[in-house]
């Protein structure tokens with residue numbers, strides 16, 4: 006169970022997160038949504054103890070985090086993060102060594118490490134460029150390597166900070182498929198993003214932040230119907246919700262669903 010209780014965090018004297026009581030354990034995919042600078046990355050860094058709240062707490066399995074090295078290392082084996090910038094977590098030039106790094110630190114034996122690395126690379130569709138030097142990878146490929154690096158830990162929670170930022174449309178689609186595969190493995194996923202269409206289609210539960218405060222929460226369809234709150238948080242509705250509101254089309258979670266429904270309607274008219 007990963008939760009926060011009245012969490013407040015400031016950088017020097019700038020209050021960034023204010024009184025956040027959140028529960029990430031109830032849903033498979035929880036979205037953290039908010040405009041640039043609202044505090045999403047800061048919150049994720051609080052969740053794994055990279056940053057420490059000045060007031061309130063992050064709780065793991067109901068207990069406030071301990072910030073000694075050993076406790077944090079143990080926590081990060083169960084709550085893994087993929088940072089916004091993949092460069093932040095790539096340390097080696099070859100992909101296999103980079104991904105295996107944390108497993109060597111855990112003292113796992115070589116065949117098990119090889120097996121986990123192979124599985125993680127398959128899960129993120131990286132087998133095709135596995136032999137390449139990391140510095141020669143595209144941004145999207147580096148993102149996938151960073152995700153594989155987190156997946157090998159086989160953590161229960163995966164925190165993804167802006168997983169689709171900087172990806173082209175097909176890279177974005179591929180990332181969605183990867184996230185769906187990770188969820189199908191039974192992991193809890195927390196996604197921070199201002200990509201509203203991504204958040205709408207993939208999350209089961211949302212927390213909307215504005216200037217570090219919680220301004221809305223709940224099931225995505227409900228949250229995205231509240232236009233005023235969204236606008237106040239500097240956000241707009243996903244296009245699928247707009248089509249529903251403006252044109253009365255059925256409210257669908259994905260474009261595939263919408264197109265299938267429209268095709269069916271057309272077929273019935275003929």
Ligand SMILES: Nc1ncnc2c1ncn2[C@@H]1O[C@H](COP(=O)(O)OP(=O)(O)OP(=O)(O)O)[C@@H](O)[C@H]1O
Pocket residue numbers: 016017019021039040041042043044045046047048089167199
């Ligand atoms: N290391 C730091 N020192 C001081 N202020 C910081 C630091 N990192 C972030 N901030 C400030 O904290 C606020 C929240 O930043 P944060 O990166 O958490 O936002 P975000 O929601 O992740 O934004 P984005 O959508 O751009 O990724 C911003 O005002 C930012 O300028």
Ligand SMILES: [Mg+2]
Pocket residue numbers: 045046047089166167
């Ligand atoms: Mg951020």
